[in-house]
Amino acid sequence: MDGQNAITADLGISGMHCATCAGTIEKAVGVLDGVSHASVNPASEKLRITFDPNQVTIQSIEDAIKKAGFDPVPEKLTLRISGMTCAMCVQAIEKTLKSLPGVSAASVNLGTGQAHLAFYPDIQTVDSIRQAVRDAGYQATGLEGDDASGLYEEEAARDLRNKLHRSIIGFAVSALLMLLMHLQPPLPLPMPVLLFLITTPFFLYLAYPIVFAAVRSLRHGILDMDVMYSLGIGTAYVASVFGTFGIFLSADFIFFETAVMLTAFLTLGRYLEARAKGKAGEAIRALISLQPKKAIVIREKTEIEVPLEEIVPYDLVVVRPGEAVPVDGVVMDGESHVDESMVTGEPIPVFKSRDATVIGGTISTTGVLTVCATRVGSDTVLARIIRMVGEAQASRPKVQRIADRVVSYFIPVVLSIAVFAFLFWYFIAGSPLLFAVTALIAVLVVACPCALGLATPTAITVGVGRGAELGILIRNGEVLERSGTITTVAIDKTGTLTAGRPVVTDTIPYSCTEEELLSSAASVEKQSLHPLGMAIMHEAERRGAPIQEATGFETFGGLGISGSVNGVPVLIGNRALFDSRSIQIPKSALGAIVRSETDGKTVVLVAMNRGYAGCIAITDPLKPTSAAAVSVFQDMGLQVVMITGDNQHTAQVIGERAGIRRILAGVLPGEKAGEVSRLQEQGEVVAFIGDGINDAPALAQADVGIAISGGTDVAVESGGVVLIHDDLIDAAAAIQLARKVMGRIRGNLFWAFFYNILLIPIAAGLLTPFFGVTFRPEYAGLAMALSSVTIVSLSLLLRGYNPPALQAREIPDQ
Structure with missing residues (x-):
């Protein structure tokens, strides 16, 4: 390895527990070509690595760490970028950022004007990242959330005013030019020369931003829309100049008003587009404020x-x-x-x-x-x-990646069509040169990959922002995409369907007194955090039953617990636990147990000295809106499944009250993910709804994990969707919102493709032989402007979307 190129850096790593973990990581990374040194400090959870960026990328190092079973922890950075005009700009900036050593991921959102990065500051500083953006011909105005981001807002406002000012001047000048050409007043100068003198300073003023951006792009080897637009308006202006002075062309080619009006339409389109994109990010700006x-x-x-x-x-x-x-x-x-x-x-x-x-x-x-x-700071609920x-607004679902691939081929194809149209009409069809030039200009101007580039990110930006306003936090665009295809909703019972605050309704002693039964159970449950155990504790405190110190505490995952109270062994749990310990329940006690289960209560069995002592019946009522939420899911065509650790009899009663027909009962906490997997094996696209802590494996296994945070912890890592409200109705609203956003994305993409597929051939002269229709360049410019504005405006309609499920809050629980 060339020592001159070597970089030494400390990389954060999570998931380490001991020195063995450190050795595993060192071995996984150390074998990579280009890595000369790798040592891990388990205490600081840092990997110190020396490597040659010419031989190994930071992404390869991260992949090696992940394959070893650990997670790299890069810093997150959001930059405000100005100067972007189309999807090609996005690709150019992303390519620049991803090529920097130390940047492991980069995603640019054209709709919000933001770049989201994961990077390692020991390798690549924020200043060097900003400089790379500037070197690519764009401006990194500020970090999102810092004081410098205010400069971005000021710059954006100035840019909007500038675009509006230029477009107004452009339309005024083009109107003057058309008036002069129509009236033909007596003048001391030939009319073409006068038009040239009037047009030139205004055209240079109007076209400067477009031409400057095109030169910048060409300097960096990028073909973008600024290049195409510059070719279009430049061709119109140069042809008019040549026609004015008789250089190769006749006076028929004088259309200065077209050059000016075309530039005005392009500028107006960007003004309207920028205004609309600014509205797309209002939701997150409102949160930041x-x-x-x-x-x-x-x-x-x-x-x-x-x-x-x-x-x-x-x-x-x-x-x-x-x-x-x-x-x-x-x-x-x-x-x-x-x-x-x-x-x-x-x-x-x-x-x-x-x-x-x-x-x-x-x-x-x-x-x-x-x-x-x-x-x-960054730990608050609002910051999270x-x-x-x-992060969700910066993400890219699969449908956008497909659109991005189309955009990468778009401009070369359009340039080829424009050149072909010119050659065909002039050399093959024998049409006048003026018509061939008009077709060339119209194709260059009417083509609009911006509509394709904006179709997905603007819808995601607005949709995710609307979700946040409704208390629905969507982690990324892929979650949105998967949420739109859900076929089955699996719901955890405790704390999701039910209130999660169980209360004791009955203490039914068999071989002891009520107080002894409650006291012994509460003394052992004091060391447990299980909701049922806490209900027993609260009931003992309410009745004044003595709670003593228990010894030998032991848990049996999902089955129960045991301990000793004053030397007496106490076992608390369900029938499966009692069967495994060969503890018989007397037939005379079964009637009370069955009656409680028939009422939908959870029955906790208690044994003392290896003999049945009695049971405690506990109820956890449904949340007020649970039945309404289940009804909404079913109306949406979704299968609803309840997963619970209760026995089949109790679970069936709760399920019937909620309106759920399919019940998976007796499922231990560690088995929920397996049940979700079995549903997936049956071809179902599964959303699992749980509390985000006890249900983390099932949330992670599901196609879409929906975690109910109750407003206190929006950092639930296992949930693709996090609900701030403790309300199942919001889960239905989240799926409806996802379907709406994905429908809008598909609609946007349809119109973007339809626009280009329809208008590019018309601009090339396809209708001329049949209907004598010529698509004038200024009309092409207007159509181009309207295409992007239409796409963004359609996305903005999501700001007012209210999922129908939210109306079900008014429906009383049956």
């Missing part, structure tokens, strides 16, 4: 104002009426109604008092709160929502 820049904290008994980034966990933050809560935290003092609508979508302000949790970005409306910060929405 919720973060205050400063906050008041109490330090040494004094209130001081500090920048948001200086707040640390356990700081006391003062929030006055009308102010945004700057951090996630717990109310230590004060009372207020807090408006959470912008974060959770909850329309009614929520009353908060001491010990209540608050979310950063929400607004205190009526009182002063003193909040103890628990999560700050912004990050997830941004």
Whole structure:
């Protein structure tokens, strides 16, 4: 390896547990060509590596780490990019960024003007990444979320005004030129010369941004739409100049007004497109605006104002009426109604008092709160929502990758068609040179890969943003794509269909008193975090039953637990556990158990000294909207399956109340993923809905994992979709939103392809022999402008989309 090219860097790695893990990673990476040194520090979870970027890429190193069973942890960066005009610009910037050593992934969104990167700062700095963008001929205006991003907004506003100003001038000048040509007033100068003198300064002013961008692209070896448009308007202007002065061409070729009007239409199209694209990103900008820049904290008994980034966990933050809560935290003092609508979508302000949790970005409306910060900066719920929405908007579903491949061939094909049209009409058909030139210009101008490039990202940007407004967080575009093809919805019972707050309804002793039964069970369950165990604990506390220290605590995954209370062995669990321990349930006790199960209750069996002592019946009621949500799923043509650890009898009762016909009962927590896999083997596209923690394997196994976070943890890693509200209705709304977005993407792509397939042949003169129709270049420019604007406008309609499922909240649970 050439030592002069060697790079030494520290790469973050997650998933390590011991020194053996370190050795595994070192071995996996060390065998790569170009790697001269690899050592892992398990304590810091860092891989120090020395490698030659000419021999091995960072992507290859990451792949080796992943194959070894671990995950590389690059830094994430979002840049604001200006100067992009079409899908070819996107491909050029992505190619530039991905070629940089230390950049492992790069995705550019034309709709939002953002570049999302994964990189290693030890290898590639932010400044060097920005410089690479500038070297490619574009501007990296600022980092998303930092103060410099405000410069992007100002620059974008100036650019919009500039485009509007140029287009107005262009139309005014072209109107003047047409008026002069129509009236033919007596003038001291020949009319062609006067038209030349009027047109030239305005044409240069109007065309400069397009021609400058084209020169920049050619300098970097890129054929994009600016090159094609420059050829079109340049041909119109140069032909007019030649016709004016009789250089090769006659006065028939004087169409200065066409050159100016064409440039005005192109500029107007970009103005309208830029305005529409700006609206596409309004949802995430609204979320970012919720973060205050400063906050008041109490330090040494004094209130001081500090920048948001200086707040640390356990700081006391003062929030006055009308102010945004700057951090996630717990109310230590004060009372207020807090408006959470912008974060959770909850329309009614929520009353908060001491010990209540608050979310950063929400607004205190009526009182002063003193909040103890628990999560700050990038760890807050709002920051996670912004990050997830941004990453989703940057992602590319399969359908967009197909469109990108089409775009990469588009411009060479269009250039070939334009040249062929000119050669055919002039040399083969014998048409006048003027007509052949007109066809050439019209083809160059009417072609629009921008519509193809915008069809998917604008719909995803608006759709994901709309989801965030509704409390539906979609992780990426592929999740959207898969969500649109779901055939089966598998729902975990506890905490998803039901409220997740079980309560004891009956204590049924057999060989002891009620108090002894409840006391012994609660004493063992005290060491368990299972919801049923906590229900038993709460009931014992409510009744005043003594809760003692248990010893020898042991769990049996999904079956039950055991321990000793005052030297007496206590076993708590279901029938399967009792059968495995050969503990008989007396026939006289079975009647009470069956009656409880018939009522839909979960029955917890208790044994003492290896003999049946009694049972405790627990109920976990359905959420108010669960039955309505199931009905919505079924109306959407989806099969609904309930997965539960309850026995078949109890599960059947709960399923009937919810309206679910297919029940998978007796499924242990570790077996849920297997049940999802079996459904997939039957050809079903499965969405699994669970709580995101206990159900992580099943969420990961499903084609689409939908995690209900309850508004407190939107960083659920296993969920492709995360629901902020603890409401199953939102899962149905998420699928409806995904279907709507994918339908809009398909519609956008259809119109983009249809537009180009229809108008390029017409511009080339296909209709001329049959109908005598000539597609004038200025009309081609107008059509091109309208195509991109139409695509973006269709995507913007998603901003007002309300999934029909949300109306089901008003339907009472049956």
